[in-house]
Amino acid sequence: xxxxxxxxxxxxxxxxxxxxxxxxxxxxxxxxxxxxxxxxxxxxxxxxxxxxxxxxxxxxxxxxxxxxxxxxxxxxxxxxxxxxxxxxxxxxxxxxxxxxxxxxxxxxxxxxxxxxxxxxxxxxxxxxxxxxxxxxxxxxxxxxxxxxxxxxxxxxxxxxxxxxxxxxxxxxxxxxxxxxxxxxxxxxxxxxxxxxxxxxxxxxxxxxxxxxxxxxxxxxxxxxxxxxxxxxxxxxxxxxxxxxxxxxxxxxxxxxxxxxxxxxxxxxxxxxxxxxxxxxxxxxxxxxxxxxxxxxxxxxxxxxxxxxxxxxxxxx
Numbered sequence: 661x662x663x664x665x666x667x668x669x670x671x672x673x674x675x676x677x678x679x680x681x682x683x684x685x686x687x688x689x690x691x692x693x694x695x696x697x698x699x700x701x702x703x704x705x706x707x708x709x710x711x712x713x714x715x716x717x718x719x720x721x722x723x724x725x726x727x728x729x730x731x732x733x734x735x736x737x738x739x740x741x742x743x744x745x746x747x748x749x750x751x752x753x754x755x756x757x758x759x760x761x762x763x764x765x766x767x768x769x770x771x772x773x774x775x776x777x778x779x780x781x782x783x784x785x786x787x788x789x790x791x792x793x794x795x796x797x798x799x800x801x802x803x804x805x806x807x808x809x810x811x812x813x814x815x816x817x818x819x820x821x822x823x824x825x826x827x828x829x830x831x832x833x834x835x836x837x838x839x840x841x842x843x844x845x846x847x848x849x850x851x852x853x854x855x856x857x858x859x860x861x862x863x864x865x866x867x868x869x870x871x872x873x874x875x876x877x878x879x880x881x882x883x884x885x886x887x888x889x890x891x892x893x894x895x896x897x898x899x900x901x902x903x904x905x906x907x908x909x910x911x912x913x914x915x916x917x918x919x920x921x922x923x924x925x926x927x928x929x930x931x932x933x934x935x936x937x938x939x940x941x942x943x944x945x946x947x948x949x950x951x952x953x954x955x956x957x958x959x960x961x962x963x964x965x966x967x968x969x970x971x972x973x974x975x976x
Contacts, residue, residue, distance in 0.1 A: 680740055680916075680917055680920065681712050681713075681714045681740065681741065682714075683714065683741065684714055684715040684716070684717055684741070685708070685712070685714060685715070685716045685717070685740075685741050685742070685743060686716070686717045686718075686719055686741065686742055686743070687701055687704065687705045687708075687716055687717070687718050687719070687743045687744075687745060687907075688719050688721055688729050688730075688732055688733045688742065688743065688744050688745070689701040689702075689718060689719065689720050689721070689729065689745045690721050690722060690723075690726035690727075690728065690729025690730050690732075690733075690744070690745075690746075690747075691720065691722050691726060691729070691747075692720060692722045693720050696777065696858075696860070696905075696941045696943065697745060697747060697905055698718075698720060699937070699941065700745060700774055700775055700905050700938070700943070701718050701745040701905075702718050703928075703934055703937055703938070704745070704774060704907065704925060704928055705717075705718045707928040707931065707934065708924060708925065708928065711924045711927070711928070712924065725749060725753070725975075726746075726747060726749045726753075727753070727757075727760065727761070729744070730744060730746065730749075730750070730762065730764075730768075731761045731762055733768070733908070733909075733910060734761075734762040734767040734768060734910055734911075735762075735910075736910055737910070738909065738910040738911060738912035738913040738914075739913065739914075739917075740909065740913050740914065740917035740918075740920075740921070742909065742910060743771070743907055743908070743909055743921070744768065744907070744908045744909065745774070745905055745906070745907060746764075746768070746905065746906055746907075746908050747903070747904065747905050747906075748816060748903055748904060748960070750764045750768070750906075750908070750957060751764075751957050751960035751961045751964065752814075752819075752960075752961075752964055754961070755961065755964060755965050755968050756814055756968065756973070756974065756975040757975060764957075765957075766911060767910065767911050768908045768909070768910065768911060769908060769909050769910070769911050769912075769913055769918060769950070770906065770908050770950050770953035770954045770957060771906070771907040771908055771909055771918055771921050771922050771925065771950055771953065772906060772907050772921070772922045772925050772926060772929075772946065772947065772948065772949075772950065772953055773904060773906045773946030773947065773948055773952070773953045773956055774904075774905045774906050774907055774925070774929065774945070774946050775904065775905050775929075775938055775943040775944060775945055775946055776878065776902040776903070776904045776943065776944055776946055777858065777859075777902055777903040777904065777905075777941070777942055777943045777944075778859065778876045778877045778878035778882050778901075778902045778903075778942065779816070779817060779820055779856045779857060779858055779859070779876070779877045779901070779902075779903070780856070780857060780858075780859050780862050780866075780873050780874075780875070780876045780877070780882075780885070780888060781795075781824070781854065781855075781856055781873070781874045781875050781876075781877070781891060782847070782854070782855055782857055782862050782865070782866065782871040782872060782873050782874070783795065783853055783854045783871065783872050783874060784847060784848070784850050784852075784853050784854075784871065784872075785869070785870070785871070785872055786850055786853075787806075787853050787854070787872070789874065790872070790874075791874060791875075791889075791894050791895060792874045792875045792889075792891050792894040792895030792896055793894060793895030794895075795854075795874055795895070796828050796830055796895055796896070799828075799830035799831065799832055800829070800830055800831075803830075803831035804831050804832075804833060806830075806832045806833065806853045806854060807832070807833045807834075807835045807851075807852040807853055807854070808821050808832050808833065808834060808835065808852065808853065808854040808855060808856075809835050809836075809837055809843040809844075809846060809847055809852040809854070809855045810834060810835070810836050810837065810843065810855070810856070811836075811837060811838075811839055811840045811843050812836055812837065812838060812839070812976070813836045813973070813974075813975070813976050814968075814973050814974065814975045814976065816856075816901075816903050817843075817855065817856040817857065818834065818836065818973070819901070819964055819967060819968070819973070820856040820877055820901045821834065821854075821856050822834075822967050822970075822971045822973065823899070823901050823963075823967050824856075824891070824896060824899060825971075826967060826970060826971075827896055827898065827899055828895075828896050832854065835852050840857075840858075840861060843855060843857075844857065844861065844865070847871065848865065848870055848871070856877065858903075858941070858942060859876070859882060859884050859885060859941075859942030860940070860941040860942050863884070863885060863942075866885075866888075873885070873888045874891070874894070875888065875889050875890055875891035875892075875893075875894050875895070875896070876888050876889070876890050876891070877890075877891055877899065877900065877901045877902060878890060878900060878902050878944075879892055879900045882942060882944070883939055883944060884939050884940075884942045885942075904946070904956075904960075905943075906946065906953055906957075907921065907925055909921070918950055919950075922949060922950055926947050926948075929945040929946060929947050930945065930947070
């Protein structure tokens with residue numbers, strides 16, 4: 661019996677002492693397949709598998725504005741084998757939802773900011789403004805007459821426009837749509853005059869002359885469209901707003917594992933073929949330490965919390 665106990669203790673110790681990772685990982689993407697989030701997740705998963713020497717299984721778990729997939733990640737063991745590709749919703753959900761099944765700040769640990777994705781302010785060609793400054797002047801000269809579309813209430817394009825309205829003092833009218841396609845179609849038809857749109861969606865219409873680009877929402881010009889100025893440099897100083905995705909793990913994951921994942925994914929983000937893949941949908945690689953990502957999320961909550969309160973925005 662003594663020998664059996666010794667053997668069991670040895671096997672238990674050996675299991676604990678196995679180097680990380682010693683089994684497959686899963687990366688939960690709380691959005692449907694095919695979009696920028698999914699592309700980002702599968703790119704990171706593919707490269708991480710090569711670097712760690714273990715399979716990385718990407719699981720799409722969409723629903724409830726990413727709540728279902730995030731909740732699944734939160735309730736998974738904090739052992740480094742479950743990763744979450746979070747988005748802006750990590751910062752926005754507590755500001756817009758009265759009740760969540762988890763607390764993002766307490767139940768998740770930031771690993772690394774993966775990508776940032778600027779939008780672009782586009783207008784219908786009939787709008788007599790070629791720059792952001794001219795658009796602001798026009799909106800102030802004719803308050804309440806310019807309608808801007810969004811892809812839904814409390815979405816990124818809505819918040820980006822409200823930040824613009826707050827920063828510049830213009831009176832423009834929000835017209836929410838149920839998705840990108842109807843918003844873009846009405847903008848192309850002239851039923852609405854402006855939209856904060858993703859670069860991937862907007863660039864074909866910009867290059868075809870169907871829409872006019874006034875400025876990108878990042879602080880630096882986008883590598884996907886370097887000829888388009890930023891809003892900050894062309895009439896709205898200090899304006900900055902981007903979508904983003906980042907990797908997080910359940911709270912309590914050992915610090916050495918978080919450090920390892922940060923190092924491996926940070927290296928992935930610098931790979932030329934990865935940068936090229938991200939640029940196709942207007943994204944640019946992130947990076948930095950876990951603490952940098954944590955501070956970024958906090959700054960996002962502070963920025964958008966102010967805008968949400970000022971504009972009285974509520975999730976539908």
